[in-house]
């Protein structure tokens with residue numbers, strides 16, 4: 449990751465260079481020219497990066513970040529619909545044509561994250577390759593320990609560490625959780641496509657007794673297929689091993705037609721995917737964004753758009769305080785995030801209630817009756 453010498457005293461320190469961290473940096477560089485902004489990221493580049501379907505409403509955020517042209521030339525695959533067998537065995541189509549912005553995308557996820565990093569650097573942010581190990585200090589005088597890379601001080605710290613949510617973890621905050629969902633994902637070579645239909649590469653969702661399946665072609669001549677289920681059910685079914693994963697795939701009607709398991713590139717990889725939200729109050733100058741404040745079910749395909757949105761709002765709140773000493777922006781930011789999650793939770797519950805074919809199955813019973821996991 450490119451880096452340059454940086455003063456240990458910065459205005460804004462961002463933990464994590466995923467979409468949330470880099471979007472915050474890009475926006476802050478624009479609205480606070482001259483502010484010193486540093487992003488630290490562990491710099492781990494995983495070959496198989498999960499989370500690639502973005503719906504049409506990503507467009508205004510790309511425009512706002514000034515990356516639309518670069519994005520459109522980057523070789524991501526346009527997508528025009530999602531197919532799903534949900535509440536019925538037949539596939540139904542959700543056409544993006546009916547959206548204001550008509551094209552969704554399946555991202556080359558590593559390329560997308562790198563594009564945002566490059567833009568953040570171009571605008572003046574500095575990215576250091578480091579694992580943030582601890583945080584202490586006082587409001588607007590925070591000290592950040594990056595181990596061998598050194599210690600930094602900053603007025604504002606943005607936690608964009610994704611699933612790790614490290615500041616919340618250090619503060620011992622407990623999120624409100626809706627479920628205990630995990631993904632058991634396998635990546636394939638593109639030849640894994642079995643069907644030759646026009647929609648062979650489309651993103652397909654298929655509900656099953658123990659959860660739901662997702663399969664899609666992704667840039668780089670690959671496919672991904674995953675079973676989404678609860679962590680205890682995944683253990684009981686042994687779907688973290690290939691034989692049981694393959695067996696459960698064979699029980700599907702639509703997904704199995706799109707995947708030929710002999711082209712598997714990986715074993716099942718497990719990713720936490722529970723819906724959750726941190727409800728606590730953060731110390732002044734500490735702002736969590738993206739998955740570090742709330743995480744949505746991959747069924748929604750909203751994770752990346754939500755990450756960009758939260759980071760833009762957080763950057764406005766920080767700018768208000770930086771320029772005018774006004775803290776109202778922080779209150780508005782946290783109120784917006786809370787409302788967003790409450791609205792999401794209602795939609796999430798209603799969506800899972802549409803599937804009633806397995807009333808005795810624990811996965812579905814939990815979603816039909818409980819308030820929280």
Ligand SMILES: Cc1cc2nc3c(=O)[nH]c(=O)nc-3n(C[C@H](O)[C@H](O)[C@H](O)COP(=O)(O)OP(=O)(O)OC[C@H]3O[C@@H](n4cnc5c(N)ncnc54)[C@H](O)[C@@H]3O)c2cc1C
Pocket residue numbers: 463464465466467468469488489490491492498499500501502578579580581608609610611612614631719720721737738739740746749750751752753755
């Ligand atoms: C199975 C699955 C499928 C998904 N599918 C989709 C999808 O189709 N569409 C969609 O929009 N979203 C999807 N998502 C969600 C999406 O991937 C996330 O919402 C999105 O990546 C959040 O961005 P972020 O920047 O908040 O976090 P991340 O992208 O996770 O970035 C966090 C960064 O912080 C770094 N970091 C963590 N700890 C430290 C530390 N201590 N020090 C320094 N750096 C640190 C990490 O290395 C990482 O680079 C899916 C998620 C899962 C689990």
